[in-house]
Amino acid sequence: MGSKTITIDGDRSCLHFTGKVSGAAARIDLDTGATNQFMSERFARKNGLAVQPASRTVALADGKAVRVIGICRARVKIGPLTDVVTFYVLPLNAVYDVLLGEEWLTKRQAILNFRENSLTVQLTKDAANGSGSSVTIAASSAVGGSPSGGEE
Numbered sequence: 001m002g003s004k005t006i007t008i009d010g011d012r013s014c015l016h017f018t019g020k021v022s023g024a025a026a027r028i029d030l031d032t033g034a035t036n037q038f039m040s041e042r043f044a045r046k047n048g049l050a051v052q053p054a055s056r057t058v059a060l061a062d063g064k065a066v067r068v069i070g071i072c073r074a075r076v077k078i079g080p081l082t083d084v085v086t087f088y089v090l091p092l093n094a095v096y097d098v099l100l101g102e103e104w105l106t107k108r109q110a111i112l113n114f115r116e117n118s119l120t121v122q123l124t125k126d127a128a129n130g131s132g133s134s135v136t137i138a139a140s141s142a143v144g145g146s147p148s149g150g151e152e
Contacts (some may be wrong), residue, residue, distance in 0.1 A: 012143055015112055015119060016096070019078040026097040027140075030112060030119060033061070034101030039087035043070050045098040049074060051089050058090060059148055066090055066141070076100070079119055079137040095113040109134075 017028045021039075024047040029089040040057070044051050051070035058066050076085050077097065087098060095111045105112070111120040 005013050014099075014118065015114070017078050017119070017137065018140050019076065021076050021098055022047060022074040026076075027095065027100045028076065029096040029103065030110070031099050031101050032105065032112065034099055037085050037087045038092075038099040038101070039072055039074070039089045040094050040097055041089055042071050043091075044089050048102045054088070056088065058088060064094070068116050072094055073097075077121075081108075081123065081137065 014029045014031045017030070019026055019028050021043070023044075026043065039049075043049075049072050051072045054068050055073045056068040060066060069091060070106070072087045072089050074085060074087060076083050083104075084101065085098075087106060104110075108121040112118075113120070117139045118136050119139065120134055123133045123135055140145055
């Protein structure tokens with residue numbers, strides 16, 4: 001295991017979305033306090049996703065250490081945004097199915113607007129001038145609800 005601590009910060013800094021992960025309806029949380037991307041073991045098993053074994057430990061917001069079960073690459077779709085993401089699979093009893101953290105948020109140049117309950121992300125980037133197109137996606141209104149299926 002590397003020296004960098006991987007953390008999941010909890011619900012205080014999250015926006016919640018419904019979407020698809022490898023074609024399955026999913027509750028997708030964006031968490032500015034999490035360092036990486038995480039998937040619940042329950043979701044991975046339920047949807048038959050391939051999980052490659054990995055040996056690593058994750059620190060939760062409460063300080064509890066949880067052993068990573070494996071790594072899973074999956075296609076994530078939130079509204080018009082589609083991305084292939086690598087997740088750490090964890091044995092969590094969480095409300096979310098997957099969590100996108102700081103690494104993904106930075107890669108996508110994400111802007112989370114907690115007042116408007118929305119996410120703005122870069123879709124494309126023009127290499128010549130550094131500009132690109134972006135999209136704003138409204139977060140789900142039902143924080144504790146199950147996924148509605150989102151869009152395909």
